[in-house]
Amino acid sequence: MSLTTQDVQKIARLARLxxxxxxxxxxxxxxxxxxxxxxxxxxxxxxxxxxMSHAQELSQRLRQDVVTEPNQREAFxxxxxxxEGGLYLVPQVIE
Amino acid sequence: MLNLSLxxxxxxxxxxxxxSVELTRLYLDRIATHNPVLNAYVTVEANKSLAQARxxxxxxxxxxxQALTGIPIAQKDIFCAHGWRTTCGSKxxxxxxxxxxxxxxxxxxxxxxxxxxKTNMDEFAMGSSNETSYFGPVRNPWDIxxxxxxxxxxxxSAVAARLCAAxxxxxxxxxxxxxxxxxxxxxxxxxYGTVSRxxxxxxxxxxxxxxxxxxxAEDCALMLNVMTGHDPRDSTSLVRDKEDYMRELNKPLxxxxxxxxxxxxxxxxxQDVAACVQAAVAEYQKLxxxxxxxxxxxxxxxxxxxxxxxxAEASSNLSRFDGVRYGYRAPDYTDLTDMYEKTRAQGFGAExxxxxxxxxYVLSHGYYxxxxxxxxxxxxxIAQDFVEAFKQCDVIMGPTSPSTAFNLGEKGDDPVQxxxxxxxxxxxxxxxxxxxxxPCGTGANALPVGLQIIGDYFKEAQMLGVAHQYQLATDWxxxxxxxx
Numbered sequence: 001m002s003l004t005t006q007d008v009q010k011i012a013r014l015a016r017l018x019x020x021x022x023x024x025x026x027x028x029x030x031x032x033x034x035x036x037x038x039x040x041x042x043x044x045x046x047x048x049x050x051x052m053s054h055a056q057e058l059s060q061r062l063r064q065d066v067v068t069e070p071n072q073r074e075a076f077x078x079x080x081x082x083x084e085g086g087l088y089l090v091p092q093v094i095e
Numbered sequence: 096m097l098n099l100s101l102x103x104x105x106x107x108x109x110x111x112x113x114x115s116v117e118l119t120r121l122y123l124d125r126i127a128t129h130n131p132v133l134n135a136y137v138t139v140e141a142n143k144s145l146a147q148a149r150x151x152x153x154x155x156x157x158x159x160x161q162a163l164t165g166i167p168i169a170q171k172d173i174f175c176a177h178g179w180r181t182t183c184g185s186k187x188x189x190x191x192x193x194x195x196x197x198x199x200x201x202x203x204x205x206x207x208x209x210x211x212x213k214t215n216m217d218e219f220a221m222g223s224s225n226e227t228s229y230f231g232p233v234r235n236p237w238d239i240x241x242x243x244x245x246x247x248x249x250x251x252s253a254v255a256a257r258l259c260a261a262x263x264x265x266x267x268x269x270x271x272x273x274x275x276x277x278x279x280x281x282x283x284x285x286x287y288g289t290v291s292r293x294x295x296x297x298x299x300x301x302x303x304x305x306x307x308x309x310x311x312a313e314d315c316a317l318m319l320n321v322m323t324g325h326d327p328r329d330s331t332s333l334v335r336d337k338e339d340y341m342r343e344l345n346k347p348l349x350x351x352x353x354x355x356x357x358x359x360x361x362x363x364x365x366q367d368v369a370a371c372v373q374a375a376v377a378e379y380q381k382l383x384x385x386x387x388x389x390x391x392x393x394x395x396x397x398x399x400x401x402x403x404x405x406x407a408e409a410s411s412n413l414s415r416f417d418g419v420r421y422g423y424r425a426p427d428y429t430d431l432t433d434m435y436e437k438t439r440a441q442g443f444g445a446e447x448x449x450x451x452x453x454x455x456y457v458l459s460h461g462y463y464x465x466x467x468x469x470x471x472x473x474x475x476x477i478a479q480d481f482v483e484a485f486k487q488c489d490v491i492m493g494p495t496s497p498s499t500a501f502n503l504g505e506k507g508d509d510p511v512q513x514x515x516x517x518x519x520x521x522x523x524x525x526x527x528x529x530x531x532x533x534p535c536g537t538g539a540n541a542l543p544v545g546l547q548i549i550g551d552y553f554k555e556a557q558m559l560g561v562a563h564q565y566q567l568a569t570d571w572x573x574x575x576x577x578x579x
Binding site: 007008011012014015016017018019027030031033034035036037038039040041042044046049050051052053054055056058060061063072075076078079080081082088090091092093 | 190191192194286287288301302327330331333393395396398399400402403410414417418419420421422423424428429430431432433434435436437439440443448449451452453455456459465466468469470471472473474475476478509510511514524525526527
């Protein structure tokens with residue numbers, strides 16, 4: 001299987017990865033090789049087989065809805081790229 | 096002291112023949128000498144390690160010491176350790192000081208072990224050679240031109256070079272077993288759900304599992320005793336009674352049925368590795384085991400299935416690295432989307448980006464059924480093959496890796512060739528079974544060869560016994576690289 005340049009640009013956009021034309025071209029060649037490997041799966045008849053999502057098929061455990069963690073806002077914000085007044089700063093989103 | 100088992104080191108500490116501070120200094124000095132070449136450690140903080148060693152000496156003095164109290168353990172840099180830089184081999188987390196301990200780290204802390212430092216690894220555990228690390232490749236102590244394997248390459252190199260008493264690793268598709276094989280050490284990936292993933296930076300959550308890497312099966316058993324146990328903070332951590340993984344070490348092998356999967360000895364396996372594995376199986380027969388021919392007909396599909404499922408899970412897990420709450424943020428950007436895209440483009444390396452893109456694609460609209468769902472269905476077929484196989488045998492054996500350690504740069508430009516390094520290990524993760532690698536000889540260029548042992552679910556104690564009996568009869572595991 002071969003991906004088009006547009007396919008790779010779309011994947012990069014969905015994955016939030018800035019890529020220039022050279023990187024897109026390189027990714028296209030390598031991803032196409034990987035999808036050739038993956039294509040071996042397509043020949044297998046899997047009708048009637050239940051998908052396996054997990055090695056231990058247990059139902060999700062529930063816990064009491066109570067607070068278990070202490071507030072560590074300062075410790076967590078100390079390692080953030082940009083904070084002010086206890087808030088995480090990002091570029092303006094709403095005009 | 097460097098070649099003593101963990102139990103013997105513990106005995107020496109408890110008998111006051113050496114203090115934990117002295118033992119820790121011994122390893123720190125060796126790291127200072129050899130790490131500039133091997134690059135096995137990303138972060139060493141002597142003051143932190145020595146403070147833990149002093150606390151361990153106090154426990155040893157007041158009689159509250161446990162099996163691993165005072166023993167210096169290298170921690171893979173995928174485990175968050177409070178106050179320690181935790182990078183996961185990535186520029187994205189170059190500046191990340193973990194604000195809490197992973198469950199594995201708190202287990203070692205509670206046992207009084209010393210954190211000797213954080214070991215180098217492939218970026219976000221994605222790689223089979225340790226060449227994808229932002230902090231440069233690790234070198235194999237048996238031949239510094241060769242790779243140590245990956246992703247736990249720093250751990251394997253450090254154990255082989257005696258730069259720690261033992262180490263932790265993680266294994267998503269072979270990342271404990273393949274580097275263990277390439278560096279001539281012993282490593283075990285336990286049954287999925289046995290060791291808590293809390294605080295272990297996620298790659299592919301349905302496959303990731305931590306385990307020990309050490310110089311022998313006996314050492315691995317002692318480490319596993321500390322690492323395992325239920326943790327409510329990991330929703331997939333299993334609720335099971337605490338086990339003693341040492342309990343079957345001395346069990347004789349008479350009557351053991353070893354399954355040899357035809358598919359593991361077919362095309363693609365190098366001659367030198369095949370010869371060592373066959374010699375190991377012959378040794379097992381001498382020790383009383385019998386051999387059964389088995390088949391894992393879908394095992395050949397493990398690599399393609401893995402390269403759908405693992406990237407799919409990774410693309411979701413790694414979406415958290417957005418430059419907002421922690422880690423790297425690009426210095427210049429125009430708006431929020433631009434900040435995300437530049438942060439991730441600059442913070443992630445080529446292999447990580449490649450896998451995020453594979454995952455993004457297979458989960459995207461219109462392709463989900465053809466890729467993701469089909470891979471999950473074949474995952475079940477692969478797991479069922481093992482269920483059938485274990486009706487005929489107690490353990491499965493084969494090669495861990497198709498070749499001995501390859502040279503740095505040898506597979507650099509071809510991701511598919513690199514992915515095939517894990518052809519024998521990946522199926523085990525897909526099924527969630529325990530798997531281990533033990534040294535069983537040397538191949539081309541006198542580089543180590545690993546024997547893979549796969550057990551049924553929760554049979555780690557049996558596997559460790561099977562490995563230990565071999566290690567009593569042979570000395571491959573106690574050989575060390577020259578010049579160190």
